[in-house]
Amino acid sequence: MSDRILFLSHTHAFGPFRVGSHHYARTLARSGADVVHLSTPISLAHRLTGRVSRTESAALPKGPYRDADGVAHLVPRTTLPRPYGPFRVARELGRWGLATTFDAVLIDQPLLWDASVRPLAPRLVYRPTDLYPDGVKAGLQQRIIAASDGIIATSAEVLRALGEVSAPALMLPNGVDAARFGDSGFAARPDRAVYVGALDGRFDWARVIAWARTHPHVTFAIAGPSASPPASLPSNVEVLGPVAYDALPTLLHGARVGLLPLSDDPLNAGRSPMKLYEYLAAGLAVVARSTPVLGADEATGVFTYTGPADADAALERTLAHSSPNVAGVARAAEESWEAKTAALVGFVEGLRGR
Known part of the structure; x- marks a missing residue:
């Protein structure tokens, strides 16, 4: 170069x-x-x-x-x-x-x-x-x-x-920096879902709240700066605020599912979220709203939904995927x-x- x-x-x-x-x-x-x-x-x-x-x-x-x-x-x-x-x-x-x-x-x-x-x-x-x-x-x-x-x-x-x-x-x-996010342990993860990233108009708070209400046994941890969540959140939604980059692997290793709940914002259509491969490298299965860029790859633990009608089923399949997500770790290593x-x-x- x-x-x-x-x-x-x-x-x-x-x-x-x-x-x-x-x-x-x-x-x-x-x-x-x-x-x-x-x-x-x-x-x-x-x-x-x-x-x-x-x-x-x-x-x-x-x-x-x-x-x-x-x-x-x-x-x-x-x-x-x-x-x-x-x-x-x-x-x-x-x-x-x-x-x-x-x-x-x-x-x-x-x-x-x-x-x-x-x-x-x-x-x-x-x-x-x-x-x-x-x-x-x-x-x-x-x-x-x-x-x-x-x-x-x-x-x-x-x-x-x-x-x-x-x-x-x-x-x-x-x-993805696969080595940074890799997990040396192979214990099954708890029913904990995590999101890390921006919490602006491209993030769908309503979807997270709906998931939390229909899955009360799952903890939803939301990390990101400038969080302005709705006034009333279900008790199983945790708003963590900004998390330092060096602390992200530990946060992800304590979860089973990585969340990409994208809103209807047209700008989401072109996003190539780095979190997808960081989630996979850390051993999480991923549930994401489908976009022209983000598609399902269920063999490697990536599940998608198109809207409210199929969002719960997508999360259920994600939670049922093997944990940690060894196939996802291998897929992330290629990126x-x-x-x-x-x-x-x-x-x-x-x-x-x-």
């Missing part, structure tokens, strides 16, 4: 979530690449309006932070949120003494696009991870596509939504970040560049 890589990402690495760019950056750095990971700026407007708490802001390093794997992380501070204000990626890199020339730039955050990005490297790759049907991000996405040498989408639905593209394209779903990174490297190196 090229020696110097820049990721322009939607999510920084200092919170409870790990996203694909974090794993690609880590794997590339371990292989010897010089990797910079720059994420969406934290603006004064975000802090004043409470979208970013004082605690979260204080926990973020001011300036570059090089982690144990060798990745240099940078979370810029701005006055105005992106894409407004004078912020430019190249200027921010130079301000902190970081490189301003790279062998490849991979961008997954449309809000980080500006005129300074294209000259940073001979190869620019857009790596869309979500659907942007309208709004500011949709417009910026079109500019990135026009300037890109290649596109790596996290799902076929995300790639399809881009429309006709002239650049070479690859569909590469998210992977390692090392394998994903090898595919990404091969694609990027094959681009002509500019």
Whole structure:
């Protein structure tokens, strides 16, 4: 792979979530690449309006932070949120003494696009991870596509939504750090179902509540930041709040079922949730709402439903699956970040560049 890589990402690495760019950056750095990971700026407007708490802001390093794997992380501070204000990626890199020339730039955050990005490297790759049907991000996405040498989408639905593209394209779903989530024990798990992830409009609280009421013997543990659950929850629903990434394996190893209760939000259609393979790697069976990306694979412990009529039956089949889910563990091992990174490297190196 090229020696110097820049990721322009939607999510920084200092919170409870790990996203694909974090794993690609880590794997590339371990292989010897010089990797910079720059994420969406934290603006004064975000802090004043409470979208970013004082605690979260204080926990973020001011300036570059090089982690144990060798990745240099940078979370810029701005006055105005992106894409407004004078912020430019190249200027921010130079301000902190970081490189301003790279062998490849991979961008997954449309809000980080500006005129300074294209000259940073001979190869620019857009790596869309979500659907942007309208709004500011949709417009910026079109500019990135026009300037890109290649596109790596996290799902076929995300790639399809881009429309006709002239650049070479690859569909590469998210992977899993299987070794981190693996469980050395083989004891049967209790009747406990767990969800870890965002608790925004893409999460279906009503489905969890309905499951809890029809399955009072099952404990439903819901972990994620900024939880705003309905006022009254059944007693067998536990709201855990954010859970640190390093603590997730222990949480998952104490459960039998992994939940992906996706809402009707159209943006769910293109999601390639990393939690699917993390659940499987940890030995859980998984119940998920069916989408164009998420389909049933009952032999490896993945069960799906389409709506209220078949959701209970899907959960029943998931609870009845062997525990721990050995077949799921084997399936997750095939989706390692090392394998994903090898595919990404091969694609990027094959681009002509500019």
